Amino acid sequence: MIEETTITKAIIDTYIKDLLACVESDVIIGGAGPSGLCAGYYLAKNGLNTVLFERGLKLGGGMPGGGIMFNRIVVQEEGRALLDEFDIRYQQYEPGYYVANSLEATACLTSKAIKAGLRIFNLITIEDVMVRENRVEGVVINWSSVEMAKMHIDPVSFKSRSVIDATGHPCEIVRIVERKSGGTLLTSSGRVEGEKSMWADVAERMTVENTKEVYPNLYVCGMAANAAFGGPRMGPIFGGMLISGKKVAESIIKKK
Ligand code: 48F
Numbered sequence: 001m002i003e004e005t006t007i008t009k010a011i012i013d014t015y016i017k018d019l020l021a022c023v024e025s026d027v028i029i030g031g032a033g034p035s036g037l038c039a040g041y042y043l044a045k046n047g048l049n050t051v052l053f054e055r056g057l058k059l060g061g062g063m064p065g066g067g068i069m070f071n072r073i074v075v076q077e078e079g080r081a082l083l084d085e086f087d088i089r090y091q092q093y094e095p096g097y098y099v100a101n102s103l104e105a106t107a108c109l110t111s112k113a114i115k116a117g118l119r120i121f122n123l124i125t126i127e128d129v130m131v132r133e134n135r136v137e138g139v140v141i142n143w144s145s146v147e148m149a150k151m152h153i154d155p156v157s158f159k160s161r162s163v164i165d166a167t168g169h170p171c172e173i174v175r176i177v178e179r180k181s182g183g184t185l186l187t188s189s190g191r192v193e194g195e196k197s198m199w200a201d202v203a204e205r206m207t208v209e210n211t212k213e214v215y216p217n218l219y220v221c222g223m224a225a226n227a228a229f230g231g232p233r234m235g236p237i238f239g240g241m242l243i244s245g246k247k248v249a250e251s252i253i254k255k256k
Pocket of ligand 1: 030031032033034035036053054055056059060061062063124125126127166167168169172173221222223224233234235236237238241
């Protein structure tokens with residue numbers, strides 16, 4: 001006989017244990033797009049206690065949607081080694097242009113990251129940051145359903161040594177810090193520079209260059225890096241996202 005209350009206990013008990021294990025962690029990542037998942041994989045693989053909060057139900061951010069809902073992504077030569085690292089299969093379309101199934105890419109990134117030890121919690125939104133003496137020391141979270149229903153319910157805090165904004169185009173965590181710190185970001189104007197129009201070639205290079213600390217203990221990767229430091233968008237080419245995720249992980253591991 002299947003005991004339904006045992007199912008209930010199994011779910012609540014294991015979830016709460018996992019959540020408690022990251023109330024204080026090494027790294028918190030906001031956003032489970034390709035750059036956040038890739039960063040989480042390398043951080044967890046290197047033994048850092050890493051947690052990722054994702055607002056949505058599904059993982060992968062803009063990746064599963066491919067280009068205009070055609071579920072394919074393109075990766076350039078520089079990103080090919082990362083496709084191999086994540087066991088994502090691909091075919092060469094033209095020299096230097098590799099095309100992969102965006103659903104397989106999302107599944108492989110997710111699976112590898114979780115198996116490396118990354119704790120992922122979906123349906124949770126980062127709505128604020130913990131700032132102490134002009135340094136980010138964690139994030140403030142709430143259920144996404146609370147945000148959607150616009151209910152007045154107080155959030156809770158999670159502490160970490162570093163925070164990564166991998167929230168993509170809106171760079172939501174950086175914008176919170178910008179708003180509350182009075183324009184003291186490590187960008188040239190001290191504010192969010194803003195995303196520029198699509199130019200894949202330049203954007204792919206810049207997203208990696210712009211992957212760095214944007215405020216003490218707060219890093220940006222992926223499209224959030226170009227939004228924060230000012231760079232174009234790139235459309236459905238994903239090498240830069242993966243390389244950026246790896247780069248931000250390496251910067252934080254080095255700091256350790
Ligand atoms: O947008 P997204 O996929 O970020 P990314 O890793 O990749 C960008 C590409 O998908 C594509 C592109 C490149 O080729 O231009 O757009 O930079 O994923 C961002 C994730 O962050 C979540 C959001 O639901 C999405 O899954 N997110 C956004 N704000 C928050 C958040 C928040 N405040 N708290 C938690 N998750």
